[in-house]
Amino acid sequence: MSKPGNYEAVRKDIVKLLHQPEYDDGSAGPVLVRLAWHSAGTYDAETDTGGSNGAGMRYEREGGDPANAGLQHARVFLEPVKAAHPWITYADLWTLAGCVAVREMGGPEIRWLPGRTDYVDDSKLPPRGRLPDGSKAADHVRAVFYRMGFNDQEIVALCGAHNLGRCHSDRSGFDGPWVNNLTRFSNQYFRLLAGLEWKLVTLPNGVKQWVYEDEDGISERLMMLPTDIALRDDPVFCEWVDSYAEDKELFFEDFAKAFAKLMELGITRDARGRVTNADNVKGGYHS
Ligand code: DDH
The missing domain is CATH 1.10.520.10 (Peroxidase; domain 1)
Known part of the structure; x- marks a missing residue:
């Protein structure tokens, strides 16, 4: 001991x-x-x-x-x-x-x-x-994090944790990882969120999530939750998504604080x- x-x-x-x-x-x-x-x-x-x-x-x-x-x-x-x-x-x-x-x-x-x-x-x-419920939109994300006392910038920084790990269909119903190197902390999540074309699909269990398909229409295993896509599409959140996609040091600093x-x-x-x-x-x- x-x-x-x-x-x-x-x-x-x-x-x-x-x-x-x-x-x-x-x-x-x-x-x-x-x-x-x-x-x-x-x-x-x-x-x-x-x-x-x-x-x-x-x-x-x-x-x-x-x-x-x-x-x-x-x-x-x-x-x-x-x-x-x-x-x-x-x-x-x-x-x-x-x-x-x-x-x-x-x-x-x-x-x-x-x-x-x-x-x-x-x-x-x-x-x-x-x-937070991953199937919801930006107003839900704001309601949850404002309740804790966070602002829009902090919300986006925190969600960068989705650079890690994966969704499990037997836990949340969603399925797959956000990035390829899922045990390495980086700003890859933001780069993929901002940079790839995401397509909404319905999984066999009825759950809706976004997936990446490459040019040949071959579905990669990468995914985004509706709440992740909400960060990309919201006029305020998206500014921070872009900043963190471009500047890893800024993301690390802001993530550590938040x-x-x-x-x-x-x-x-x-x-x-x-x-x-x-x-x-x-x-x-x-x-
Ligand atoms: Fe998350 N997250 N998260 N998340 N999260 C899931 C997995 C992981 C939401 C939903 C899910 C944060 C924000 C949100 C991590 C960290 C953080 C899964 C998949 C869902 C669903 C669970 C499963 O099936 O096993 C939603 C919605 C939000 C939101 O903000 C709207 C935040 C803020 C963090 C953080 O750490 C600061 C991590 C890590 C995982 C991967 C877990 C694993 O087992 O792998």
């Missing part, structure tokens, strides 16, 4: 588990990023409910949300790390793992601070339906970075 507070030791163990030859595309990285995002992305600024504090996905009410299908794989990957460092909270472990995975897959370093609690305040548990902000939703800190939420102070681990 490592010494409580030794986050470097935790980081190292997360790095070690990323290589998973038997799983998906050989990496736990993408699903760990999605776990971090879904743990935090339930936040509602107005009522100060949801967010990564509490790690509510351990319980059926949040973990059983169909939007979270498949994330049990990410949680299982992290169990040995929790066992080796039992002092870390799940809420800290999940958010840290997302940040470490982005960095290890070639993305930016994301500023991460500890101190989340696993104490679950039932009144703060988010209702289902707070995470993802760090996402991980902090609902967490309040004093000037020294110590968490001041009442639940954290009374509920358990306090950094």
Whole structure:
């Protein structure tokens, strides 16, 4: 067991588990990023409910949300790390793992601070339906992310995470990856979104998604969700899609800031970075 507070030791163990030859595309990285995002992305600024504090996905009410299908794989990957460092909270472990995975897959370093609690305040548990629905349009995307306190630029930057991983027909109903090199963090997603011709198709399960067909009409395996295409077609979002397609450094910088902000939703800190939420102070681990 490592010494409580030794986050470097935790980081190292997360790095070690990323290589998973038997799983998906050989990496736990993408699903760990999605776990971090879904743990935090339930936040509602107005009522100060949801967010990564509490790690509510351990319980059926949040973990059983169909939007979270498949994330049990990410949680299982992290169990040995929790066992080796039992002092870390799940809420800290999940958010840290997302940040470490982005960095290890070639993305930016994301500023991460500890101190989340696993104490679950039932009144703060988010209702289902707070995470975005891929079949919808730009107004839905805005409603979801404005609720958390993000602006249009931050929304587009965050959605650049779709450079990683894939859709699984047995989880979301959508099928396929957004880019070819899906375990390498880059701005490829934006370049393909802006640069390729996408065609709307209906999958055998009735789900509609966009696919890329090359000049010979041969369908490639690349896909976009309706919400991804909404970024390309919206007059404000598209400016940022183009900027990030052209400038990888700008994307990395903006993604790192927005993802760090996402991980902090609902967490309040004093000037020294110590968490001041009442639940954290009374509920358990306090950094
Ligand atoms: Fe996403 N995402 N996401 N996403 N996402 C899926 C996979 C992954 C939406 C829907 C889906 C973000 C935003 C949105 C990742 C990260 C992020 C899948 C496929 C769907 C559907 C799930 C499956 O079948 O396994 C929608 C809608 C939005 C939206 O903004 C409107 C954001 C902001 C992030 C982020 O990390 C900041 C990652 C990574 C994956 C790949 C997971 C995997 O297992 O591979």
